[in-house]
Amino acid sequence: VKKLRQEFSVTFSYPVIFTRDIFSTRNDTLPQLLEPAGCTAAVVVADAGLLQAAPGLHDTMRRYLYALPGISLREIVVVPGGEEAKRGERIADRIREIIHRYGLCRHSHVIAVGGGAVLDAAGYAAATAHRGVKLIRVPTTVLSQSDAGVGIKNGANAFGSKNFLGTFTPPAAVVNDSDLLRTLPSREVRAGMAEAVKVAVIKDSTFFRFLESRSGLLAALHPGTVEQLIERCAEIHLEHIRSGGDPFERGSARPLDFGHWSAHRLEELTGGELRHGEGVAVGIALDCEYAEMQRLLSSQEKERVLAVLRHIGLPLSHPALAELNIPRALEDFRRHLGGHLSVTLPRGIGAAVQVARVDVPMMEECRRTLLRRERVDEQ
Ligand SMILES: NC(=O)c1ccc[n+]([C@@H]2O[C@H](COP(=O)([O-])OP(=O)(O)OC[C@H]3O[C@@H](n4cnc5c(N)ncnc54)[C@H](O)[C@@H]3O)[C@@H](O)[C@H]2O)c1
């Protein structure tokens, strides 16, 4: 028997830049990223929903990008926003076809401008063309600037399964432009904030106190405060990927997926009517009730979490909760993790534990509490 062993490690590094007015001639963020990388060609993939909400942006982008010295911009590809972008291979194929048509190589860039869904689809196309064309992400939603857009995953949906396709591929760079959020509907802004509450509760009590003390400003969608929320949330995500010990998610635990086992099912049960972040808010409320029963949270701590969600204007309950099949949702979540069940619960505010077992009757009791609360709130 002969056995060889191969072993090496690779360091990944990419900047996440916060700026304003990225397509203004006074802003040199993009040329600074492209030129030193020896980039000669690029295509832009833009979110149709964004362009529709921001008339004039398409022309501004065109004028700016085609004038960049030393870079030949080949095309601005407009793709549908939201989950439509991730439906199977269709959109990714369109992007790969353009990469092929213009002869882009591994030193060329795809610049993706849009919400998390468009970034996922464009990232998937870029990662699988030539085994990896470089990707610059320009996220345009609160969720994607603080979470989906700053990490190392891409994906598309297939066989009725979300993110069935996709790779772990770090981007070349991420550029968060707060001006691009101005056209985002308020419901989307709030939904994005749910993920910030989520990371604060399980990772950072100082950040939680920040959210608590600014909940009025956040409810009013005050741009500067929303920017601060995004910055801290992005930082926590980057930190988690960098030093959480499992950047490529090889283990069973998904420590940042607090509140997500039920959120995924609630999104499905409502046929997508409930935004992901809204599902996460309900999921956080449910798991906080459970954490209180498990004596992981005091009743006062639980009330503080619920109050922040409520002040921001996020739902704490939803009629679809009544239809939630708890054992099945937990089993689906286990399969999604790809190993043992591992549910993240808060331990006080700012820390978390992973539990491998959920007491279903107790969780059902928590669900009843939330549904009762919904009825009281309605009256
Ligand atoms: N890769 C990851 O690590 C990761 C992490 C979390 C979520 N995601 C994915 O992100 C997606 C959700 O992303 P999202 O919450 O950003 O929403 P989204 O991409 O679904 O966009 C929501 C809607 O807003 C529109 N839009 C985008 N920017 C706009 C703007 N500035 N003004 C007006 N309209 C705008 C879009 O066209 C779309 O209709 C899901 O597919 C999810 O799976 C990926």
Ligand SMILES: [Zn+2]
């Ligand atoms: Zn989420």
